[in-house]
Amino acid sequence: MSAIAPLEQEPAVEVARPATPRRRGGRRRKTLGDWAVLGVAVLIGLLIAVPFFMILVNSFKSPTDYANTGPLSLPSELYFDGLVAFWERVDFPEKLWNSFYISGIVAIGAVLISMLNAFALGIGRVKGRTWIVVIILLANMLPQEVLLYPLYFMFKQVGLYDNQWAVIIIFVVIQSAFGTYLLASVYGTFPKEILEAASLDGANRWTILWRVVFPITRPTLSVLIIFFFIWTWNEFLIPLTFLVSNANQTVPVAVAVLQGDRLMDVTTTSASALLGLIPTLIFFLIFQRTLTRGITAGAVK
Incomplete structure (x- = not known):
């Protein structure tokens, strides 16, 4: 009786997947979309912080300093009379x-x-x-x-x-x-x-x-x-x-x-x-x- 030769299996073909770019240490490298989202978040954070910055700066200005330099400039000297008065x-x-x-x-x-x-x-x-x-x-x-x-x-x-x-x-x-x-x-x-x-x-x-x-x-x-x-x-x-x-x-x-x-x-x-x-x-x-x-x-x- 002749032995039946085993069927030869074709080698599995692996589908190549695009490698995700990673930095050293296993971190994923930021893409252009990630930087865009980060930029929008920073911009929104700055817009939110502007009123708080104006409150903080103008709280330590004298009325004369505010009239001369405006609301966005830093105070020429610290003025605490407004805090004490309130x-x-x-x-x-x-x-x-x-x-x-x-x-x-x-x-x-x-x-x-x-x-x-x-x-x-x-x-x-x-x-x-x-x-x-x-x-x-x-x-x-x-x-x-x-x-x-x-x-x-x-x-x-x-x-x-x-x-x-x-x-x-x-x-x-x-x-x-x-x-x-x-x-x-x-x-x-x-x-x-x-x-x-x-x-x-x-x-x-x-x-x-x-x-x-x-x-x-x-x-x-x-x-x-x-x-x-x-x-x-x-x-x-x-x-x-x-x-x-x-x-x-x-x-x-x-x-x-x-x-x-x-x-x-x-x-x-x-x-x-x-x-x-x-x-x-x-x-x-x-x-x-x-x-x-x-x-x-x-x-x-």
């Missing part, structure tokens, strides 16, 4: 404490209410969940001007007009509406296996919320706290309407009221804007890493 006229430490007090309570309270509402809507699956979320979204889209008169009348009746708690209650409701809408969609995709495992271990709803859901979604809650704090700090219309006493006013209201009342010069106005900007900038720099981790946490499972 600090003393408005009692800035008091206004700073009012802003921190209102913004801090609003941020914590709004996140807490948002988490409880979202747990009921996203995990508890209450009846009419979709309609409730839609109503919350529509309420969040209402402009503040529409709310001024009914809120003014209501807080006048209950004796909370010209009281910081009126502003706190209003902003807790407004911010928690947005937080509920956001967290309800997040909790709606929460892994059911984890919830079922916790239930099998004997955990009730309250335990599941604080021992399971809260630790996992802590980065998202941290981002909401930071945003709620900054948003409340920068609010102007509602604090201007409900905080008429000088002792209750926040930093943005104090800056605006003093500009209209005393007709400050440009350098003192720049100094007031700089003093109002520094606390939020420090707050953002302190919690920058927390903000970055919270934003990127949802992209990695």
Whole structure:
């Protein structure tokens, strides 16, 4: 019997792929498109930085120096009278404490209410969940001007007009509406296996919320706290309407009221804007890493 010769296999043909240019160390070499995106980002960053540069430069100019050299030139000598004048006229430490007090309570309270509402809507699956979320979204889209008169009348009746708690209650409701809408969609995709495992271990709803859901979604809650704090700090219309006493006013209201009342010069106005900007900038720099981790946490499972 003649042996059957094995079939010869043709050598596999490898398709050549264009090599991606890389630098030493394994880094990919930047292409023309990468440099274009970088150039656009730098240009946008410079446009954003121009107003801050003007505020910083003009805060340390004298009115005479500003009139002679204009807003874009560097000061010939450091002039601190504008900062001192604004600090003393408005009692800035008091206004700073009012802003921190209102913004801090609003941020914590709004996140807490948002988490409880979202747990009921996203995990508890209450009846009419979709309609409730839609109503919350529509309420969040209402402009503040529409709310001024009914809120003014209501807080006048209950004796909370010209009281910081009126502003706190209003902003807790407004911010928690947005937080509920956001967290309800997040909790709606929460892994059911984890919830079922916790239930099998004997955990009730309250335990599941604080021992399971809260630790996992802590980065998202941290981002909401930071945003709620900054948003409340920068609010102007509602604090201007409900905080008429000088002792209750926040930093943005104090800056605006003093500009209209005393007709400050440009350098003192720049100094007031700089003093109002520094606390939020420090707050953002302190919690920058927390903000970055919270934003990127949802992209990695």
